[in-house]
Amino acid sequence: MAVIKGKKPHVLAVPFPAQGHVKPLMKLSRQIARHGIKVTFVNIECIHEKIVAAAKMSAGDEEDGQEDDNIVLTTVPDGRSPDDDRNDSFKLLESLRNTMPGFLTGLIESINSSNGDERVSCVIADITIGWILETAEKMGAEPVVFSPPSAAALAIILHIPRLLEEGNLDSNGTIEKDEMISLSENIPAWRQNELTWSFPVDLETQKIFFECSLTIEKTIIQAKWLLSSTCYDLESAACDLIPGLLPIGPLLETKNPKSLSNSCNFHPEDASCLRWLDDKPPGSVVYVSFGSLAVLSQQQLDELALGLELSGRAFLWVVRPDLANGSRAVYPDGFLERVGELGKIVDWAPQERVLSHRSVACFLSHCGWNSTLEGLSYGVPFLCWPYFADQHHNQNYICDKWEIGVRIDLEENGIRTRHEITTKIEMLFSDGMFKENAMKVKAMCGKSVGEGGCSYKNFKTFVDHIRK
Numbered sequence: 001m002a003v004i005k006g007k008k009p010h011v012l013a014v015p016f017p018a019q020g021h022v023k024p025l026m027k028l029s030r031q032i033a034r035h036g037i038k039v040t041f042v043n044i045e046c047i048h049e050k051i052v053a054a055a056k057m058s059a060g061d062e063e064d065g066q067e068d069d070n071i072v073l074t075t076v077p078d079g080r081s082p083d084d085d086r087n088d089s090f091k092l093l094e095s096l097r098n099t100m101p102g103f104l105t106g107l108i109e110s111i112n113s114s115n116g117d118e119r120v121s122c123v124i125a126d127i128t129i130g131w132i133l134e135t136a137e138k139m140g141a142e143p144v145v146f147s148p149p150s151a152a153a154l155a156i157i158l159h160i161p162r163l164l165e166e167g168n169l170d171s172n173g174t175i176e177k178d179e180m181i182s183l184s185e186n187i188p189a190w191r192q193n194e195l196t197w198s199f200p201v202d203l204e205t206q207k208i209f210f211e212c213s214l215t216i217e218k219t220i221i222q223a224k225w226l227l228s229s230t231c232y233d234l235e236s237a238a239c240d241l242i243p244g245l246l247p248i249g250p251l252l253e254t255k256n257p258k259s260l261s262n263s264c265n266f267h268p269e270d271a272s273c274l275r276w277l278d279d280k281p282p283g284s285v286v287y288v289s290f291g292s293l294a295v296l297s298q299q300q301l302d303e304l305a306l307g308l309e310l311s312g313r314a315f316l317w318v319v320r321p322d323l324a325n326g327s328r329a330v331y332p333d334g335f336l337e338r339v340g341e342l343g344k345i346v347d348w349a350p351q352e353r354v355l356s357h358r359s360v361a362c363f364l365s366h367c368g369w370n371s372t373l374e375g376l377s378y379g380v381p382f383l384c385w386p387y388f389a390d391q392h393h394n395q396n397y398i399c400d401k402w403e404i405g406v407r408i409d410l411e412e413n414g415i416r417t418r419h420e421i422t423t424k425i426e427m428l429f430s431d432g433m434f435k436e437n438a439m440k441v442k443a444m445c446g447k448s449v450g451e452g453g454c455s456y457k458n459f460k461t462f463v464d465h466i467r468k
């Protein structure tokens with residue numbers, strides 16, 4: 001154990017530079033900070049800039065990236081030159097691998113020397129960049145790994161050596177068309193293109209995910225603690241497959257109104273949608289969001305817009321500035337005029353506050369794991385629209401295991417039609433079973449993070465340890 005006697009513990013938290021990784025690690029950091037432990041949260045510069053700019057534009061009262069509590073936001077360079085394309089995740093990862101250990105060593109030395117009574121005693125690394133744990137150990141800090149996706153997503157990754165041995169995967173990490181992989185009868189089986197690293201529309205990207213997945217077993221062996229965003233009661237079978245896993249979720253945002261920059265949004269939040277929701281009847285609104293990465297083709301965007309219109313239901317739709325294949329959306333002729341007050345479109349929503357709003361009836365979601373956990377935590381049924389990676393498996397959990405949602409199916413041409421969209425919206429509104437089940441799952445999650453619950457106790461064990 002790395003803690004030097006007489007020195008106060010100080011945690012370094014290092015996320016993978018993507019929205020769905022930065023946000024949950026910040027939620028964990030806030031939870032740690034609330035126990036009186038100082039946390040330095042380390043982003044690469046371009047991500048830090050986005051977060052600070054978004055916070056300023058959302059809140060209008062944030063001076064800089066510094067927090068008002070025990071959290072300090074700081075940066076390290078990503079090792080790339082200013083003109084390099086930061087959307088090239090392969091090159092970015094390669095550069096981070098080469099340069100981050102040096103930058104982190106410098107950062108830890110500087111924290112240790114400038115805070116006389118403190119010492120970086122623990123480094124929490126996102127599981128995708130677990131190789132920084134070697135730096136943590138060299139610097140005398142305890143190596144901790146945080147896994148943002150579901151336990152099932154991690155379990156299937158840890159199963160890769162067996163899948164390779166048995167010849168179930170090709171060199172891209174794809175399984176044969178008709179094969180199904182089952183790890184337990186209590187976990188939905190995986191079909192082709194449902195694996196954690198699956199990215200069927202771009203096999204190059206899939207290969208990077210797959211290679212990245214291959215390093216995770218070593219990371220887990222190296223880590224002294226393996227924290228997971230999941231909740232044991234939700235995924236007990238998957239949790240039981242991973243020795244040493246400590247489920248501490250669902251991690252939620254705090255009620256602190258000054259926590260906007262802590263939310264670590266990459267886009268400014270548009271809180272006007274909360275006032276719009278206030279005027280709608282309870283349980284009447286379809287909330288639509290595809291997270292931070294998924295994009296829609298123009299044809300698909302048109303079908304979705306017309307499907308929402310056809311449903312006649314009120315909707316709140318997050319249309320990121322890059323949702324339409326990287327560009328601003330263009331809507332079908334007359335769509336905005338026809339839906340009028342029935343529809344509200346924002347660039348980025350305060351998602352948890354939306355999901356916890358009484359007017360929200362259901363969540364049309366890409367089923368990213370963070371969005372999934374947030375929907376579960378607030379008792380919101382799902383309309384599932386997954387794209388890649390773990391999203392299909394999360395959909396299977398939602399529809400088949402927890403029975404709190406329905407799939408919006410693709411036609412053979414790869415499009416989800418307006419009729420399919422309205423049919424499924426109606427199905428969700430007309431069958432009370434989905435909401436009933438969602439409320440049971442909400443209660444289960446609440447119990448787990450509440451005093452004495454499983455996630456609560458696991459987190460307490462961890463935080464008591466680092467406080468010693």
Ligand code: UDP
Binds near residue numbers: 021318372
């Ligand atoms: N999110 C948000 N506002 C939005 C859309 C998304 O705050 O308008 C947050 C959402 O609450 C979640 C994260 O962005 O915490 C997205 O993570 P997720 O794993 O669901 O999807 P990803 O972006 O990784 O595909």
